[in-house]
């Protein structure tokens with residue numbers, strides 16, 4: 001059975017690359033909702049509607065387990081979808097928790113009371129919708145006390161990355177980091193809270209300077225998914241007909257154009273088909 005990966009566009013490919021490398025025996029189906037990206041400037045109701053449609057599309061592809069490789073969808077839609085109840089045998093996971101567990105030095109699924117942690121000043125870079133949801137701060141408050149989070153909504157950045165405009169993307173990263181540093185001059189850690197941002201991680205590192213520990217999601221999500229599949233072997237295993245180690249790429253956008261941009265961004269051939 002394949003595992004579904006969903007993002008508004010190309011950012012989730014950072015997660016796809018990490019999970020496919022970490023779990024070479026597992027088959028994945030990636031769905032990018034490029035026709036509707038970016039999500040980060042949309043109201044929460046819109047994000048919920050689009051995310052639900054994407055997840056249902058992946059369920060129809062036979063992916064009983066779907067990972068929202070998108071913080072904006074995880075922040076605006078995951079809790080509501082889970083609380084409304086998922087169909088029998090279906091699961092949806094987000095990308096927030098592995099990141100927060102790494103930041104708060106917890107093991108996967110450790111639900112003990114919130115405690116003091118070593119980082120106190122954390123910069124969060126995310127889409128306007130993720131920042132507005134305060135989902136990151138809410139999840140953090142369950143696990144850590146005394147952490148000061150300064151959040152920077154990085155308007156325009158996902159668009160620039162999706163368009164492949166590297167110069168604009170780097171300029172925006174510098175501007176957003178400078179804006180954050182005016183409010184928090186010395187962050188100890190920075191969270192890249194959008195799966196598109198690892199595609200411009202060197203620009204973030206350069207603008208933040210060498211003393212800031214940068215937390216980026218892809219590797220953390222891959223470890224968390226490996227652990228989840230160990231505990232839930234009914235998902236993502238090599239059942240009859242499975243073609244372990246491959247990913248099928250689907251898009252709601254124009255497959256030729258999306259394939260070209262994905263290939264440019266990842267510097268390897270990626271071929272999308274129409275969803």
Ligand code: DGL
Nearest residue numbers: 008011039040071072195
């Ligand atoms: N990759 C998505 C995320 O992690 C980007 C959201 C968007 O489309 O604005 O939030």
